[in-house]
Amino acid sequence: MLEIKNVTKKFGDLVAVDDLSFDVKPGEIYGLLGANGAGKTTTFRMIVDLLTPNKGEITYFGKKIDFKVTDEIGFMIEERSLQTKMTVEEQVIHFGRLKGMKHKDAAEKLDYWLKRFNITEYKTKKIKELSKGNQQKIQFIATIINDPKLIILDEPFSGLDPFNMERFVDIMNEFKESGSIIIFSSHRIDHVEQFCEDLTVLVKGKVVLKGNIEKIKDDFMRKVIKLNGDVTKEELMALEGVVKVYEYKHELEIHIESQDYVQKIFDYIKEKSNITKFMVEKPSLSEIFIERVGEEYDG
Amino acid sequence: MMDKFRYLIGFSLKKRMLSKSFIISNIVMFVIVLLLTNITSIITAFGGDFDDTTNVYVIDQTDELYETFSQSVLATTEIACKGCYVVEQKTEVDRVDIEENDSIYVVITKDEANFYAVEVVSLDGIGNNLNLAINSTINQLKLFKWADVNDVDDLGQLFSQVKIDYENVDKEEQEPQGQKYFLQGLSMVISLPMFFLMILAIQFLGLDIIDEKASKSIEIIVSNVSIGFHFASKLVSTLIFLIVQGVLGLLYAFIGMMVLSYTSFQTFDFGAIQEGVLSSVSDPAVAGGFSIIFERLPILILVILAFLVVGYITYGVFCAIVASMATNTEDYQQMQAPLMIILLAAFYSAIFSYIFEGSVFIKTLGFIPIFSPMLAPVLYFGDQFTLVETMISFAILAVFNIVLIKYGLKLYRASILNYSDEKFFKRLLKVMKMSKQN
Numbered sequence: 001m002l003e004i005k006n007v008t009k010k011f012g013d014l015v016a017v018d019d020l021s022f023d024v025k026p027g028e029i030y031g032l033l034g035a036n037g038a039g040k041t042t043t044f045r046m047i048v049d050l051l052t053p054n055k056g057e058i059t060y061f062g063k064k065i066d067f068k069v070t071d072e073i074g075f076m077i078e079e080r081s082l083q084t085k086m087t088v089e090e091q092v093i094h095f096g097r098l099k100g101m102k103h104k105d106a107a108e109k110l111d112y113w114l115k116r117f118n119i120t121e122y123k124t125k126k127i128k129e130l131s132k133g134n135q136q137k138i139q140f141i142a143t144i145i146n147d148p149k150l151i152i153l154d155e156p157f158s159g160l161d162p163f164n165m166e167r168f169v170d171i172m173n174e175f176k177e178s179g180s181i182i183i184f185s186s187h188r189i190d191h192v193e194q195f196c197e198d199l200t201v202l203v204k205g206k207v208v209l210k211g212n213i214e215k216i217k218d219d220f221m222r223k224v225i226k227l228n229g230d231v232t233k234e235e236l237m238a239l240e241g242v243v244k245v246y247e248y249k250h251e252l253e254i255h256i257e258s259q260d261y262v263q264k265i266f267d268y269i270k271e272k273s274n275i276t277k278f279m280v281e282k283p284s285l286s287e288i289f290i291e292r293v294g295e296e297y298d299g
Numbered sequence: 300m301m302d303k304f305r306y307l308i309g310f311s312l313k314k315r316m317l318s319k320s321f322i323i324s325n326i327v328m329f330v331i332v333l334l335l336t337n338i339t340s341i342i343t344a345f346g347g348d349f350d351d352t353t354n355v356y357v358i359d360q361t362d363e364l365y366e367t368f369s370q371s372v373l374a375t376t377e378i379a380c381k382g383c384y385v386v387e388q389k390t391e392v393d394r395v396d397i398e399e400n401d402s403i404y405v406v407i408t409k410d411e412a413n414f415y416a417v418e419v420v421s422l423d424g425i426g427n428n429l430n431l432a433i434n435s436t437i438n439q440l441k442l443f444k445w446a447d448v449n450d451v452d453d454l455g456q457l458f459s460q461v462k463i464d465y466e467n468v469d470k471e472e473q474e475p476q477g478q479k480y481f482l483q484g485l486s487m488v489i490s491l492p493m494f495f496l497m498i499l500a501i502q503f504l505g506l507d508i509i510d511e512k513a514s515k516s517i518e519i520i521v522s523n524v525s526i527g528f529h530f531a532s533k534l535v536s537t538l539i540f541l542i543v544q545g546v547l548g549l550l551y552a553f554i555g556m557m558v559l560s561y562t563s564f565q566t567f568d569f570g571a572i573q574e575g576v577l578s579s580v581s582d583p584a585v586a587g588g589f590s591i592i593f594e595r596l597p598i599l600i601l602v603i604l605a606f607l608v609v610g611y612i613t614y615g616v617f618c619a620i621v622a623s624m625a626t627n628t629e630d631y632q633q634m635q636a637p638l639m640i641i642l643l644a645a646f647y648s649a650i651f652s653y654i655f656e657g658s659v660f661i662k663t664l665g666f667i668p669i670f671s672p673m674l675a676p677v678l679y680f681g682d683q684f685t686l687v688e689t690m691i692s693f694a695i696l697a698v699f700n701i702v703l704i705k706y707g708l709k710l711y712r713a714s715i716l717n718y719s720d721e722k723f724f725k726r727l728l729k730v731m732k733m734s735k736q737n
Contacts, residue, residue: 012732081519142519
């Protein structure tokens with residue numbers, strides 16, 4: 001298990017990460033959400049021991065992360081970390097060797113993953129000859145070349161098209177199934193919502209939201225009702241408990257203060273004609289984020 | 300961890316030594332060394348104007364100079380070009396012969412003021428070699444004439460050198476003065492390859508670090524090996540590179556000398572080269588100087604190597620810090636400029652040590668770590684440093700390196716993951732502050 005306990009990191013007067021705590025169990029995918037400068041990369045750098053926290057502790061199965069366990073870790077940084085003059089083969093095997101792999105084993109693994117990503121023809125090509133998307137794939141392959149037990153991915157989906165993003169997610173799920181701990185960051189709420197069970201939302205180093213995504217949504221008082229029928233926005237706004245009403249082409253979206261008002265609104269709506277849809281939904285993470293932070297998420 | 304350390308050293312070396320630039324630069328270096336060591340044979344082999352014999356006709360209207368003049372001119376020109384000229388006597392200038400055969404006519408007449416006057420008639424001028432020979436010969440003959448007119452019997456007295464005896468009260472300083480000057484002069488020669496090797500090594504080290512930093516792959520590397528190991532692997536791999544490049548340079552020179560030996564003595568024998576060098580220098584001071592070099596060769600090589608290796612660490616650590624603070628190659632090229640100036644200053648101090656022999660200032664610089672790597676061996680070579688002084692300078696350098704590595708590693712650790720692009724000193728201060736915090 002990866003445990004981050006009350007970790008604080010300061011750079012001079014700037015508090016990059018403030019009292020951060022979370023843990024990730026084997027077979028879990030954990031998301032760190034935040035805009036640029038939120039403290040995601042600093043957190044990852046502390047996990048892989050590139051930075052030392054000013055306060056708090058980071059442990060991996062109860063022990064401090066040091067160079068004895070780095071061979072079990074796969075770390076992918078936000079920006080491309082590839083030496084563009086090297087060939088794909090040289091680069092990936094180089095990172096594999098740094099993970100303590102033998103040249104032959106790293107070469108075999110590389111062949112497997114290139115085949116899996118359907119890019120075997122790039123093996124002897126220089127990194128600089130590849131497109132951004134393909135460079136991202138190579139970077140991902142280099143991260144998982146050692147079959148890591150702890151995978152840290154900083155903005156892994158940047159530069160990827162939806163098809164390749166899906167492929168990344170499939171592979172991440174395979175690692176999850178095999179018991180790896182996966183922690184990834186994104187500035188996109190939809191990514192985190194789609195792939196993670198648990199998350200932490202950071203704003204300027206501070207935790208603003210944390211826990212299991214479904215639980216966060218359940219715990220969040222406000223609910224959303226999606227409605228289709230002969231009823232106007234104005235009518236709905238006049239009802240007790242209604243916070244906002246959005247009017248879309250085929251439906252109305254009613255934001256209510258809490259679950260307690262659902263029955264009252266339903267009783268009102270059922271009297272109306274042509275009601276084809278009445279669906280109560282949990283709020284989106286984005287909504288919860290706005291509610292908690294008090295501003296629009298600009299990630 | 301040691302496996303990864305060894306792997307990193309091998310990786311850096313492989314990357315550099317299998318690179319096209321390394322192979323090409325070594326081929327170029329080999330060719331240049333081979334050409335330089337065999338320049339005389341090559342020039343002769345290609346031939347030129349000196350292959351054709353030029354007729355020089357002397358019209359001696361004084362009726363007293365021809366024999367001496369022709370022999371002297373021939374002897375002087377043959378030093379540079381054997382068989383280039385044939386000197387004969389004639390009675391008058393044949394302009395048709397000049398136009399058709401490019402002959403040269405030297406007309407010597409009497410002159411009241413200078414005893415002799417010379418007129419040279421040629422098609423389009425004469426070569427420098429012949430011109431110098433004519434000049435020196437006629438002026439020497441003028442001197443003989445003057446001695447004769449003034450009844451001076453022993454002209455040898457005029458030309459003989461006044462003997463200067465050097466007696467050193469210090470019994471340890473018994474080296475002949477001439478040999479000492481020769482050694483000092485020669486000592487400058489060793490600073491040049493040292494300077495070039497140092498520049499080469501520093502470039503190698505800096506570019507290797509910045510290549511990893513600029514591509515951000517440094518984050519992956521130092522998340523798998525400690526920054527200290529990474530730092531040390533760079534220093535060691537560059538040191539190996541420096542030694543390999545130095546050995547290759549010596550090997551090229553050796554091959555060049557072997558080729559020279561074969562073309563000159565028809566044998567591949569280092570002894571023959573040494574003998575050839577010694578016999579080819581007529582000046583006893585120069586010959587003595589060479590003898591001392593051959594006698595002292597092991598200790599000289601040891602001193603040069605020791606300062607080269609430990610001195611490289613000094614410059615290498617500075618360079619690694621600078622490279623770790625840079626964010627890209629252009630940034631590094633700008634930031635390394637002061638380091639290059641320091642290296643240049645050390646190189647020039649070595650050069651000036653010969654000109655300002657015994658200068659307290661230069662001797663003091665010989666003990667200062669950033670200068671001593673290049674200056675101290677030259678001072679020792681030129682007999683301005685005793686072995687004890689050289690060892691003291693080396694000890695200071697070694698201690699300085701220990702302190703430098705200790706603090707340099709902290710700065711390196713703080714800056715290698717820092718991508719700030721502020722001005723140099725601001726960046727340096729920031730990194731120093733961070734090195735205390737992290």
